[in-house]
Amino acid sequence: MTASRLIDHAAAPAAAVTGRPQRVVPMVVGYEPIAEAVSIAGGSSFRYLMEPVTAVAVVFARGWLLIDGGFDPVRVRDAACRRESFDYENYAPIVPPGYPLCDQVAEAGLDWADLACALLTHAHFDHTGAARLLAPHQPLLLQRREWEHVRGTRDPRGDFLFRDDLDRAGLSLVLLDGDTAVAPGVTAIDTSGHTPGHQSVVIDLPDRTIVVAGDAADLRANVDGCVACGSTVGHDGPERAHAAASRLSALDERPGTEVWPAHDPEWRVWREIMHSRR
Ligand SMILES: [Zn+2]
Numbered sequence: 001m002t003a004s005r006l007i008d009h010a011a012a013p014a015a016a017v018t019g020r021p022q023r024v025v026p027m028v029v030g031y032e033p034i035a036e037a038v039s040i041a042g043g044s045s046f047r048y049l050m051e052p053v054t055a056v057a058v059v060f061a062r063g064w065l066l067i068d069g070g071f072d073p074v075r076v077r078d079a080a081c082r083r084e085s086f087d088y089e090n091y092a093p094i095v096p097p098g099y100p101l102c103d104q105v106a107e108a109g110l111d112w113a114d115l116a117c118a119l120l121t122h123a124h125f126d127h128t129g130a131a132r133l134l135a136p137h138q139p140l141l142l143q144r145r146e147w148e149h150v151r152g153t154r155d156p157r158g159d160f161l162f163r164d165d166l167d168r169a170g171l172s173l174v175l176l177d178g179d180t181a182v183a184p185g186v187t188a189i190d191t192s193g194h195t196p197g198h199q200s201v202v203i204d205l206p207d208r209t210i211v212v213a214g215d216a217a218d219l220r221a222n223v224d225g226c227v228a229c230g231s232t233v234g235h236d237g238p239e240r241a242h243a244a245a246s247r248l249s250a251l252d253e254r255p256g257t258e259v260w261p262a263h264d265p266e267w268r269v270w271r272e273i274m275h276s277r278r
Contacts, residue, residue: 069130
């Protein structure tokens with residue numbers, strides 16, 4: 001049984017935006033200590049990075065899209081919810097005061113009522129929190145393979161999933177099959193490996209192209225060194241993750257194209273936010 005409404009992309013209405021992407025709004029919505037070996041294949045299991053949890057808004061002439069959205073703050077802040085949802089050694093996520101996602105959306109001058117849809121790079125719970133805020137007419141777009149992974153797992157808690165972020169009455173899910181143009185100037189691309197249906201998002205802005213990598217590249221080192229992420233799902237996960245890193249590295253080499261790693265504390269886009277907020 002699935003409570004969410006499932007829609008094939010081919011049958012889904014066009015995203016309720018006008019024109020092409022004008023700008024992006026990067027957001028830092030939380031933090032999590034992550035072993036380097038999780039972010040980068042062959043990395044250290046001893047060295048921990050305090051990684052930002054990030055989201056990106058893509059703003060059109062009218063309307064906007066959201067990519068990921070961090071944790072559901074309630075579940076991270078509530079002790080009983082935390083125990084019920086995850087209890088991994090050395091995993092201690094942090095949500096700064098307030099409601100960082102909603103606060104930063106409002107500060108950027110964006111209205112939730114104008115949100116056309118949301119894209120999910122993958123279903124790990126440090127990305128799915130915003131799904132709880134979507135109305136039925138604001139669908140969540142994810143890969144069909146990712147949805148099947150979410151539905152098929154016997155151990156959501158062990159697999160880093162809050163299944164009910166994604167499986168609830170009132171949520172519309174649009175299922176994508178591989179590379180898909182989801183709105184003018186916005187394309188989802190297959191970067192599976194970290195999870196079975198992981199996707200990245202290519203955004204063609206007037207002056208440049210940005211690729212929101214998701215966890216196919218936690219760090220710029222994944223892109224610069226063409227190194228897979230260290231955490232993968234399935235027997236073919238490492239191979240797929242390597243192909244994903246290669247794909248992102250090749251995109252990054254195109255003139256005017258920049259790949260944004262999801263969790264790099266040193267990436268200037270996230271650093272600027274972390275250092276400017278009080
Ligand atoms: Zn992840």
